[in-house]
Every structure is written in C-alpha cells, then in structure tokens.
Amino acid sequence: MTVPASSIDLFGDAVLADPWPAYRNLRDSGSAVWLEQTGVWFIGRFADVRRALNDWQVFSSAQGIGFNPVINTAWTEALICQDPPIHTERRKLMMEALSPAALKPVADNISRRADALADRIAERGHFDGVADFAHDLPIGVVMDLIGWPEAVRPALLELASGSWNAAGPANARMQTGLGGLQDMMGLLAGIYDEGRVQPGGFAEKLIAASRDGKITRDTAIGMLAGYVVAAFETTISAMAAGIYLFAQNPAEWDKLRADSGLAMVAANEIVRMETPLQNFARVTTQDAELSDGSVVPAGARVCVSYASANRDERQFSQPDLFDITRREKQNLGFGHGPHGCAGQGLARMELAAVFTALSRRISRIELTDPAERALNNISRSFSRLPARAIPG
Template sequence: MSTAAYPAADVDLFSDEALADPYPRFKALRDLGPAVHLTRHDLWFVCRYEQVRAALGDWRTFSSARGIGLNDDFNGAWDGALIHQDPPSQTQQRKLFTERLSPRALRSVAENIDRRAEELAAALVERGDFDAVTDLAQDLPIRVIMDLIGWPQKGRDELLDMAAGWFDSGGPAGARTSAAEPKVQALMAYLSEVVAKEDLVPGGFGWNVLEAHKRGEIPVEGATGLLAGYVVAAFDTTVSVISSGVWLFARHPEQWEVLVGEPALVPAAFNEIVRMESPIQVFSRVTTRDVDLGEGVVIPAGARVMHSYGSANRDERHYTDPDHFDIRRNPLDHLGFGFGNHACAGQGLAKLEAHAVFKALAARVERIELTGEPVRALNNITRGFSSVPVRVR
C-alpha cells in the first residue's frame, strides 16, 4: 500500500481469501483515506461511512447510467434495467417496485408471512438439527416472494442459483466472473421467455410489470430487468440476512439470550445483523465530474467507483466498536440496503420475513449451536453462506 500522490493499493478484494474475510482489508483501506485507488482493477474504492452515504445520495455526481457492474459485459447486458438508470427514467420504473412493496401494500401479506414463519419454526424445532440456509433461510423467500410475484411453479428451484450467478457476474474480469456467465445467460433467457409468454399469475407483482410493458411504459429490456430485480434482490438479500443472523446468534449466545428475554428487540437485532454482515457488499457507479473527498483524495471524472456497504457499516469513525455484535445498538442508519434513489425497494419485505422468522424462533428456542463448520458462498458482490448446520435447544 502507498500514499504517494493519493491513497493506492494493489490489494485484490475478489480473491477467495478476501471474500471469505474482507473486514481486515476494509479497515486497512479505510485507514489510508476516504477512498483508495485499487490499481489491480483500476477502481476507486470508497470505504468510509460518511463518504459512502454521501455518494449514494448524489446520483448526479455518482451516476448509475453506465452500469453498476465491474465489467463491460455485465453492464452492456443489463443496459436499460432499473439499476442502470438515473432519474427521471429511473424514478418512473421504480414506482412499479415501490407501489407494491410499500409498508401499506405489504400489510395484507404480513399475517401470511407470520403464519408461515410460525409453521416453519415449529417444524425445525421439532427436528432439532437443520441447515440454517437450505432448511430455514431459503424457505420463506421461495414460497412467499414467488407467490407475491405470481411466478409459475416451474423453474422456481433453479432461480436461487441463477440469482447468485447474476451478482457474481457483476464482478471484475476473472475466473469467478466468467464462471457465472452461463447462469446469467440462463436467467436472461428464462426471464425473456416469461415476458414473451406472459407466464405469470394475474394480480401479482410480476403481472404489473407485464401490463406496464404492454402499455408501452417500459421496453422489453426494462420489463426483464424489473423481473430480475424482484427475483435477484429478493432472494439473495433475504436469504443472506436470515442465515447470517442465525450464524451470529450461534457465535454469540449471550445476544440470543437477550433476544429471547426481550423479543421486542427483533427489529433492532435485524438492523444489527444487516450492519454486521451486509448482504450486498459493494456496487459501483461512474463519476460525472472530479470529486474532492478531502485528505488529498480527488477522484477524477469518468472513474469507476466502488462503494462498499460492508466497509461503511464497519467504519469505526461512525460506529463504536463496529466489529462487536450488539442487538441493542439498533443502527437504524446502516447502509446495508443502500441509500438514496437506488436504496433497496424490497427492504420492507425482507424486514417482514426476517422479523417473522426470528420472532418465531425466539418464542421456541433457548439456544442455537453450530454442529459443523459453516460454508461461505463466495460471491463478487454479495456476502452469505451456502450452509450453516445448527442444532436448536
């Protein structure tokens, strides 16, 4: 690492080792400055909380119009999708998300989510041993979200793998990114077929997208991109938060004891889980002008900038003892779901599902124990597990 003309580092944040445990590297980069030029990938890494939040709120300076991925193939393939737009076009398409995923709109499904979570928790507690990823965290997103979208039964099981591939394909050029391309091609083909055949249940979220496309409000690429947003964001983020939460509570039994004794802390615990293990670690944008971040750091116009939610949420300049898991912290200002005009539109649904799961477990479980070594699902963009074997008592 060097601080010659501006902070720069030859660190690879996308190696297996870095993805498995990124936080020591994030801290080293934060200590260099508010942003660091990653010479290996020619990226600017914005890593401190204050600067990440400010950048996410300034779409005129940090634009999504040239894509949020770290390679040209990804950005070209999803050109026209909601995530690759700035206002005003982004605002119009985003309404299709926010109208159906607002707290008011979700009230009608909250009772159903609670009921399903209660049934799932009861069944898993009776079993005693289960996998927090495949048996718990993946259950509600597949059943609830797919029903809300109005997705056909055929193909649901394959969507999880396709979704993970979508995020992976947004990384920098390399073996991991290349290996994800077949999954993304399969996802695009599948979504395009769904749009062409109108193979969705009328009345669901997805049907709204088809109707908007038929009215000429959004192009076919936009319709495909919106459906991908529902599927990809809803799956990976929710699955990651629930399974990461179980993992954290297994490692910190004293915090689980607090939650069992005070179940009203479930929302605060959810926020702390998202802060500690941000399901989306990084996204990128491109600067439209020179940006002076202070401390001698000036990001030039036209630079690809990677904003790290994972690093910002562990910034000791903003959070006291940020590597400590404390469910009483209740970090309402965490950046785990982004911020600004591209903040996660589905975070309300993720909260409903995760809250329901942890409330149902806290009412039945005194202790969560790991029964084996958890397996990380290494991904260029997201952070989560492929397996977390646990026993509940």
C-alpha cells in the first residue's frame, strides 16, 4: 500500500505550542506517515507505538533516539541509546536505586516534603506552578537520592532545563540545547573525576561500579547525565501540568478531594494528557509492517510518538478529556517495554503525594494569568504558570 506523506512540521513553534491537532491529523492519515519537513516516518497510533517500544529487535535504539547525527554520536553511551543485552545489564545498576525496595525508605521523606509544600502554597495563596511548586520534590528528593553535592545542584537544574532540545532536528533550539548539554557533560565529568558526590547515593555506587571495571568512565557519566535530564525536567513538567489540568478541570479536583485514593490514577492521567516526553526516534532493522498494513522500510529513522498514542481515539474514549477516574489506565507516558522509564515508580509516588497533600488544604486552584509554554523539540513543559490556591 502507498504510505501517506505530510508537510506538517512537528518541530515548528505552532505545533510545539499545540501539538494535538497535528497528531490527530497524522494518526488519521495512517499507521505510518512520511514527514517531509523532518525526513522521518511518524508512528502515532497507540497499537503501533506500543509494538515499536516492545519490539527492540526491529525498532532499535542503538543508533540513537535523537533526530540529528550530532546528538546520536554524543549519546552513544547513554542508556536510552542501547539495546539488550547491553541495555539490560546497565539498567540493572540503575534499578538498584529505583526498585520498590530501594524507594521504600524514601516514601516518608516524600510525604513530609509534600505536606510542607502544600502548607506553603496554602499560606501564600498566589504562586508559580513551576518555580514555587513543581521544582520542590524533584529537586529535593531526587538530588538527595542520587547524591549530588549541594554546591552543584543549582547548576545541574539550570543545565537540565531545555536539554532535550538537543535531540531534535537541526534547528535553532537544537543548537542551543547542544551547548547546554556540553556544559552539563563537562560538569558531570568533573564530579566523576573528583568523586564529589554524597555518600550512599546512586551516583557513588555508579562511580564505584565504573572504577571496579564493571562499566567504563564514559558509560558512568552517560548514565549520570540520564538521571539529570530525565529525573528533573520530566517530573517537573508533570508536576506543573497537574496544576494546569486541575485548574482547568475543577470537577476533577473535587473528585480528588472527595477520594484521595484516586491520586495514583490522577498521576497517570496527568502524564497521559501532557506526556512530558513527546517523541523519540528509533531505526528499523528490517521492513516493519504496521497495524494498517503499511510497511516502514529497513534502515528508516522513525518518530515514535508517545504523546500521539496517549491521545489516540482507537485506545481511549474521549482522549482529550482529563478524567482521573478513567478506566483505561494504561498509557505510554512513561514509555513501555525495555526502555520503560526506570524512575516511573518514583515519579508516580511524588505526583500522588503532592496532589494528595494539596487536596487536603486547597478547595480550588485557579490560573491568574495565561500559562507560558517552554517550547522544546522533545519535551512538553511550562516556563511559567501563575496560579492561586484557595484554602478550604
């Protein structure tokens, strides 16, 4: 069958600001659509995206998950750019810090921080959903868990912000992102070489594994970079998205206030609706037939769209509706298969804790000015979210 083509520019300002109509257009065109502006195949239907994420033998990450050769070369040692069995062995090191058993002692700390944050928001009333709210738990909890030294934490946060831009196609955002990413890698290399990490954290264990010869120095630094980029920016994005969505949907906030047991479902629904990481690339190792019979040829770079899949009408009823009692609980916001987000348990725990704590103190969340988006080639986030919390 003939595979459709589209002139839609997924990485242009207009689409990045509001990608959902473009995703719907592409899904309706077929399981695979050739993107003329980017020179890749777009896969956006839920069934096909899930298949691509599971079938690493056909949809490989080993040639990079970015949309330009510079980042794919630079990220050769990154965990997200590896296939099994190499990926499997290296992921074990990461999961030691993020397994349910490892996170159990962290739960009390998350609850305490969530309660303290909710108290501050209730007291001040007006707040920025990004700087005053979304930054708190990811920075406080994750930085302690990894063991970053206090002195470098502000710099790491600043360098992580916008770093996903580097994975986009060759545009101005990509060039800016590469510069920030290079600075971050230099900082991490210095931390590694000097051993400047707090004792007991994941960073210390990873550096020890490298010096014991289990992994190389470059691999250790690459994995540490993955923690900086993924653990901070994506969770911060989801936290701010929750404020935005509950402000726009007060009836859903009332549901959470009436039943705090919905907090975990709400966390999943926030991630489904906004999908902090929108798209990654894969490369086909052989001809790949998709659900509508279309075939993506071997050796093609494809855009696997988590965000489009999460709004697919073929999978979700009323997919553009924010519903924290949604029955279709599975979504691809945390990925799926071998590359499913290693930190998703921690992210869900943080999201559930902070919105539970807030729901006990706040009767309504309102936006006081228009939300400002931080346009990014890969991630979806806010730069500013002026809001008001009404106690009750």
